[in-house]
């Protein structure tokens with residue numbers, strides 16, 4: 001790191017699969033060269049006894065982990081936890097996950113966005129209740145209500161008619177299947193960074209095809225095939241992925257920013273399809289916490305920039321006594337850890353000359369209250 005400034009430690013707690021795909025030597029090296037050491041959290045010992053880390057990066061769930069994070073936070077009030085378990089929790093239920101999209105307001109003249117029509121079914125009786133079906137028409141996708149990362153939570157069924165409902169096991173979400181040309185857009189968000197890529201999706205279902213199809217079709221993580229699988233795959237070639245135009249970047253960025261703020265999350269992706277019936281209408285169908293970033297070309301730089309942003313920004317946060325806050329020109333913003341912070345003009349001038357900035361980028365300065 002230039003100038004021999006202080007180093008920062010980021011502790012990470014990930015499942016083995018995630019650790020293997022995400023913590024690559026190339027990422028560790030790049031972060032190290034910019035003053036950040038990535039350190040594996042020892043799950044055999046209390047988190048609060050380790051570090052002390054400047055930042056904790058995690059994708060683990062459960063009560064025990066939550067209370068470990070709380071203990072760690074109370075002992076290290078200045079550390080950044082990416083992201084808060086309460087904020088991540090929202091993504092573990094496919095209804096609360098998309099609710100935030102419905103509440104989002106974005107000014108745009110040429111494109112619109114929303115979510116597909118959907119209902120939640122808690123028991124088998126409601127599954128066959130005509131009233132519940134007033135809103136929807138076949139085909140529908142049945143998705144487990146819970147989206148906790150388990151293999152079960154990714155098991156979906158494309159249901160063509162009433163007969164196909166028999167196999168379903170509530171609680172589920174029934175979502176209208178929307179024809180979208182067989183291509184899905186995955187929008188990766190890393191703090192302020194937004195990257196949209198194309199992936200293979202389910203093919204369109206015409207009215208004609210629908211009449212000839214029976215029951216349902218089960219599938220799992222259809223857009224998540226390895227690259228070599230894709231290029232050998234006749235179906236994949238048939239989808240004309242290369243010919244599909246990406247959605248306007250500024251539109252995706254606006255949605256990403258809106259979601260990031262509303263959910264108070266920094267690391268997520270969302271799946272978007274373009275509704276064939278309109279061509280300028282985009283539907284968000286899924287939001288995932290801490291997705292497979294290593295699939296993004298140059299992910300090491302994107303993630304290292306983000307880590308720098310997190311730790312340097314935090315270093316420049318000055319904790320002040322509540323009653324002295326009035327002296328400053330203030331603007332309230334929500335911090336990365338979900339707490340209210342006040343951006344502070346006067347204090348910025350005092351701190352900036354000594355602080356070390358990653359690649360000379362402008363950073364937000366704040367004081368914590």
Ligand SMILES: Nc1ncnc2c1ncn2[C@@H]1O[C@H](COP(=O)(O)OP(=O)(O)OP(=O)(O)O)[C@@H](O)[C@H]1O
Nearest residue numbers: 116141154175176177178201202221223285286288
């Ligand atoms: N409403 C819909 N209309 C059309 N296709 C859909 C719809 N919902 C889902 N799909 C297709 O089904 C796939 C799986 O759905 P979804 O993304 O909700 O599942 P998931 O298991 O949470 O996926 P991920 O692996 O991204 O977490 C999507 O990638 C898309 O191809």
Ligand SMILES: O=P(O)(O)O[C@H]1[C@H](OP(=O)(O)O)[C@@H](OP(=O)(O)O)[C@@H](O)[C@@H](O)[C@@H]1OP(=O)(O)O
Nearest residue numbers: 017018021148149150224288289290291292293
């Ligand atoms: O395994 P991959 O690297 O592909 O990442 C996938 C990730 O699995 P992992 O967290 O176990 O790694 C999934 O998380 P869970 O819902 O299962 O928690 C989910 O976020 C997918 O959408 C990701 O695929 P992508 O959306 O990026 O294509």
Ligand SMILES: [Mg+2]
Nearest residue numbers: 271285286287
């Ligand atoms: Mg998805």
Ligand SMILES: [Mg+2]
Nearest residue numbers: 147286287288
């Ligand atoms: Mg998902």
